[in-house]
Amino acid sequence: MARHTSKRIKGRTYKRCACVDPATDKRLGTKCPTLKRPNGTWSATHGSWCYQAELPRRADGTRRPLRVGGFPGQTEAQAALDHVAALVQLGEERGPAELTLVGDLIENARRANEPLPAPEEVTKRLDIGRDPDGMPTVADWLENWIDSRKKIRGATDRSYRGHIRLWLTPHLGHYRLDELTIDHISRMFDAMAERNDRIIEARASSDPTVQASVRGMRLMSAATMQRYRATLRAALNAAIRAKRGRKAIPLITFNPASYVELPSGKRPKALLWTPARVRRWEETNEKPSRVMVWLPEQVGEFLDHAYGHPYYPIYHLIAYRGLRRGEACGLSWWETDLEAQEMTISAALVQIGWKAEFGEPKSEASGRIVALDNASTETLREHRQHQNQLRRAAGDAWQETGLVVTNPDGSPVHPAKVTDAFYELAEAAGLPPIRLHDLRHAAATIALAAGASLKEVQALLGHSSITITADTYTHILPDLARDTAEATAALVPRKPRQQPAF
Known part of the structure; x- marks a missing residue:
């Protein structure tokens, strides 16, 4: 020894x-x-x-x-x-x-x-910071800061590291930390805007080669720029709190990222696909908002059309119970209690680039217990019987992952394939376009139509703040209220009215 x-x-x-x-x-x-x-x-x-x-x-x-x-x-x-x-x-x-x-x-x-x-x-x-004349560069500080973070979720860590690798270090990393200015940071965001302009121009070009040069490249939205600034601001705030030398002098005393002006990056307004908006879309092929929400009857049309598809349980749970895509793909049988009619959201299968990996839910509030209605419970019972048939058919090739929805060999379903199939099914059903994430709004819409409060919807969807819930659904409520009023009025039997005598 x-x-x-x-x-x-x-x-x-x-x-x-x-x-x-x-x-x-x-x-x-x-x-x-x-x-x-x-x-x-x-x-x-x-x-x-x-x-x-x-x-x-x-x-x-x-x-x-x-x-x-x-x-x-x-x-x-x-x-x-x-x-x-x-x-x-x-x-x-x-x-x-x-x-x-x-x-x-x-x-x-x-x-x-x-x-x-x-x-x-x-x-x-x-x-770093021990020598008064050896001030770290922005790149050195960002690396030290992200590696020292302890209480940080996996998805947030990946997001921060992506921001640092893709833009912050290449554009700002060579500056000394105490010499970083508002102008330096503004020029980085100007470069982001110029990149957007190049992509837009190339997409509009008549030259196929030019168009191909930006294929797969995504525009950086105002919200994305806000997230980059938030990462940099958090790192610089940590530098203000950090001390150097025996006199414990702060590395910096001013955070230039806090004073860079950017577009607001506010969430786009969520709107219902009302009959009038559907007609307008059919005429112009334009969506009124990036975030569109199906009416309950449109959700029913989609689910009826998708019934029998291998991914149907995922779409059903997103639409009925408001699960995120990763939460539905990562749901396991040991966290699903059909007798008690509830499921515990404790993991998510998230997509990083093309790679899919398991991680914790998006936020503290995302880890939650979700009640199952009778229709959802019956859907899961039917699916479990079908999965048992797949297990017997696969034999020794079956991979025992314990997941609710799997490939025919038991392996996890890639989240991107769930999204691709959703778009194909929605188009085949003749429905107006929404994103798969917007199908999650259907659960909120149905709950609101049934009289649920915003606080109850917040808990259902696992939002970390009721502000997020209110910002998302404030623009839906008036349309939903009118739609509910019309449905209520239709329940009142009336005789055909004749022209008044006066």
Whole structure:
């Protein structure tokens, strides 16, 4: 058993195994007698090597022991322990704050199941701001900031890193952090606008080659620009809070991103596909708003047409219960209780580029329990019977993912394919166009028509704020109220009216 001790870290390497004591049904771990030969030396064929270390305490003073196993030999385990000790020594040489930061970096890497950072990388992060004349560049600060974020959801982390990689670092990364100005940032957004202009001009060109040069390129909306600014503003606010040098001087005292003027990026108005708007669309092929919502009867037409499609349960749950696409694709049977008629939204299958991966729901409010109506419960029961038939037909090729909706072999359904099929089904049904995400609004529309409050709709859809719900549906309510009034009036029997005598 080897030990490694420094001023701030104590560690050792050892062997353990997964053998279970039949009397207690507990793992023997390091106490297994088979780990060593009769002469006291380690067995070469039983167990695996591990290391244990006591990392520097957290900022709140709590301990953080580190235990890592699975190494094929003692040499590999000792090398990993030496790596940890070398990183801790870098913090020891710089001070208590830096020592805590090193512990954070090691702990975060282990939690994310990622390799520990190299000493050179840690040295670079620790030395940011130590030299009064060595102010970090914007690129250095953005990298340090995003890597130090702890309480951040996976989708948000990917969004921030995308903003940093695609625009913030290429356009602003070479400036010193304290020299970044409003004008520098404004020029970046001007470049975004110029890119939009080039795409629009190329799409309008009569030259097929020019048109092909921008195929697949998306315009950057005002809302997207707002999100880029929000990322930069958050990173610069962190730089204001950060200190450098022994005098604890802030890295910067002014956030230029807060003063850059951009288009508002407000949500487009959500409008119902009323008969008048449908007629106008049929005449001009133009949508009144980017966010259009089907009336309940149009939702019924679509679901009737889509019934029997492999993805029908997804469309049904989006339309009836307001699930997001990723939530419906990532819904599992173990989170679906048909007897209690409820489902728990605890995961989502999201699309990053083309790759689809599982993650947490979009926000804290998105993780919710959703009640199932009778129609949705019956739909899921029918689908489970059909899935059991697919499982038997696939045999050994079946992939047991536990998901509610799968491919014929049990594997997850790619979210993009769900969207493509939706557009094909909606067009075949002769319905006015909406996005798949707008089908989720149908659940809100039906709930509002049934008399639900905006607060109840917020909970149903998993919005983090009622402001989002109100902003989205404020423009729907008047049309919905008129439609409800007409439907109510139609229930009153009346005789045909004759021309009055006067």
